[in-house]
Amino acid sequence: MATILAVIEHRQGVIRDITFELLTLGRKLAEKNNAQLIGVLLGHDTQSLAESLRTHVHRLLVADHEVFSDFNGETYQQSLATIVKKESPFLTLVGNTAFGIDFAPSLATQLGFPFTTDCIGVEMVDGRIRVTRQLYDGKMDAHVQLAESTSYVLTVRSGICPAEQGGLSAEVEKIESPVVSQPDHKRFIEYIEAVVGDVDITKADVVVGVGRGIKEQANLPLVEDFAKAIGGVVACSRPIVDANWLPKDRQVGSSGKTVKPKLYIAIGISGAFQHIAGMKNSDTIIAINKDSNAPIFNEADYGIVDDLFKVLPALKNKILEIKK
Amino acid sequence: MDLIVCIKRVPQTAEAEVKIDASGKDIVRDRLTFDMNEADSYALEAAILLKEKFGGTITAISLGTADAEDTLRIALAKGADNAIRIKAEEFAQLDGFKTAALLKEVIKDITFDAIFTGCMATDDSYYQVGPVLAELLGVGHATLVSKVEVADGKAQVNRELEGGLIEHLEMSLPAVFAVQTGINEPRYASLIAIRRAAGKEIRVVGREEISIELKSNSTLEGLFLPPVGKRAEILSGSTDEISTKAATIIKEKGLI
Known part of the structure; x- marks a missing residue:
């Protein structure tokens, strides 16, 4: 057969x-x-x-x-x-x-x-x-x-x-093991566990994820201010960690962390499947991206197709007004 | 150490709108920008760092059309000593296997201690070339490499696994390392180095120099747009209206 x-x-x-x-x-x-x-x-x-x-x-x-x-x-x-x-x-x-x-x-x-x-x-x-x-x-x-x-x-x-x-x-x-020893040219030594940082993004109710769309490290405070206003933590997609703008423990995705917050806001994240794998089970997902065809909009509950540099300050102010 | 770096020139599609061309098998390329594949730029930097420590040479190889020579010149400006272009225009159905087989035909005549490739290319997303090249050359390999340190003829190699876990291996050389993004800080080429690289010779290898018959593993039948999933409810209006709508949704969920 x-x-x-x-x-x-x-x-x-x-x-x-x-x-x-x-x-x-x-x-x-x-x-x-x-x-x-x-x-x-x-x-x-x-x-x-x-x-x-x-x-x-x-x-x-x-x-x-x-x-x-x-x-x-x-x-x-x-x-x-x-x-x-x-x-x-x-x-x-x-x-x-x-x-x-x-x-x-x-x-x-x-x-x-x-x-x-x-x-x-x-x-x-x-x-x-x-x-x-x-x-x-x-x-x-x-x-x-x-x-x-x-x-x-x-x-x-x-x-x-x-x-x-x-x-x-x-x-x-x-069955008998076809191989009984590790080859000399490639030997397993150990697993090294991920470094634990000061903020555990998996415990937060609100996670603000930032991606390539933020363009420059100098623009990160915009996201940090927004996260502070909404009471969330800042997380990110892989390119932000690759560029050393945020530490590895803030990375959401298959090679980083899996988060399931009540609210995930994806900012300038196009939605590579590796990132989606780390956040798709969030209760509510809001995505902000200027490309209406970005894959992130297939996962999000609500989408904002606009310039994040305009939307973020405006949304921050609305949230602060409501909180008052 | 004598090192080889395999690099690919790819369209930058992460932040761009991508459309299917008339053939149905490729994307419309004339409005896209092209650059060295992201993981390959980290592979190149990893090789340059080893050369700075141990001396030796770096040969950069690209399977590409004539414009791939621009990318090879960037590699020369950053620290590669030699560059080879394999004429992609003379070969059909270049899947990961055939790409690796072509690279092997050129590399088999070069002595090397290590080969660096990106772990995958953003255009065809194969994750194949590094490990297949190693297999064809009869040397060891590691994929998703996040660190390579060489001492006493051995390489201490880290691989990036899921969830931030790292696999630490000890490998002997020669070997092929397919590197992950983010493992170092790729340098910029200085203007002087770019000008100097412009005059360097790039060896071009065509079909007549490849002695074996190459087969492909696969044939691309056609491209199509990914099916739309549940699709978000798009909030419309002015920036102010959109922000009000979004803030209201967040408030209704009891999150502020």
Whole structure:
């Protein structure tokens, strides 16, 4: 029977959310194509992890070995190369995450299979794979057809296929670990936790997020004054941290913090998916941006299409009037 | 240390309106500005910092059309010693894999201690070129790199994971590092350096110098605008009216 293989992503003893999304997508594709979904778990002391996966897959392959205590893209690549060759799935699914991106493109290259990355949609048409990807800072979508092959590798973006309940009951199939030591040329040393700053943006009721649209560091006080008036904290998107205008602990997004305030005001943030991932569950979102096509307006409840340098002072005054 | 930096000239679309062109497979480019891909400028700076510490040379390589030479000259002005352009106009369907395969064909004849690339390009968002290039060259790689320090022939490498967590690796050289944005402060090129770089020779590599048959992994069928989601209620009126409406909404939510 044809198979789809999904690589289980976990870190520090916890299965990452992307895994259940990937398994949901994999199962849907398997059901449509009369195939079986195989989960591959590489880890150490995996019993409880394996238990939570059994209901989501038709088969669960588990390689339990010390070498997988921590993540190393190279040990994953070499192990998966062996497993994929043995199982011959027609599709291998990996999360488009810091984990997946470190081994999936090189794995596919090693195996000689067509692949692509950061898919937001996956279809199978006549045994061939057609995906949807985003280009140009998320402002365009594209349909991409993969070259004809017997096997493919795809990385899939987080959040595109909401995780569903399982209902299956796979038995754990223990397999021998294809790799037993880290390679000399790439060794995992340690995880370093994020530095804790003076303000915890995840605890605030009102978060004022600022992005590239603020243009210059000299304009930041405008946002800080506004945040003070409304009683919120200042957060930001990645470009502001990259430019060193605000510290890393103020960054909202997949590589920063996830916030769920009562009110999120996005100022000059176009809405890259990495940022959206960090704020989409806010109770109310108001976005201010001069580009009416900015993706942020697809997530916001209320939009202001105007020059932020005009709107911010005006809105600040209105808020101060109401407070009086 | 002998270092290679792969750079790409890309349209600056983050703050611009983007439209589909008549072919349906590309965007309208004539009103956009172009510059070095953001992550690549951090990759270049990372290489320059290593060269300043250890000496050696930097070769900047770009797969691009003739105007990519402007971007290569910026790299030369900032600190690269040599520049190579691979003529993109002579190759079709340049996905991440084929781009990496072309780069490999040029790099295989150059000795290097490390290759720096951006972790992704903002135009095609592949995250592929660094790791695939490493695989094709038979050397190690790390992606989403947020720090590289070299001592005693080993590299201490940090990778940026989700939620601000860092993965610290020890790697041997040569290796490929696909770097994340924000890892250093890319320098500006001085006017004198820009003038000097204008006279430097850029080696141009065309199809006739590539000995192998290259395949693509994928074919772009067409572009379309992302489907509109729930879509915000747009507040209309003068700036004053809009501000009143927004303040009222915030008040009704009990937040002020």
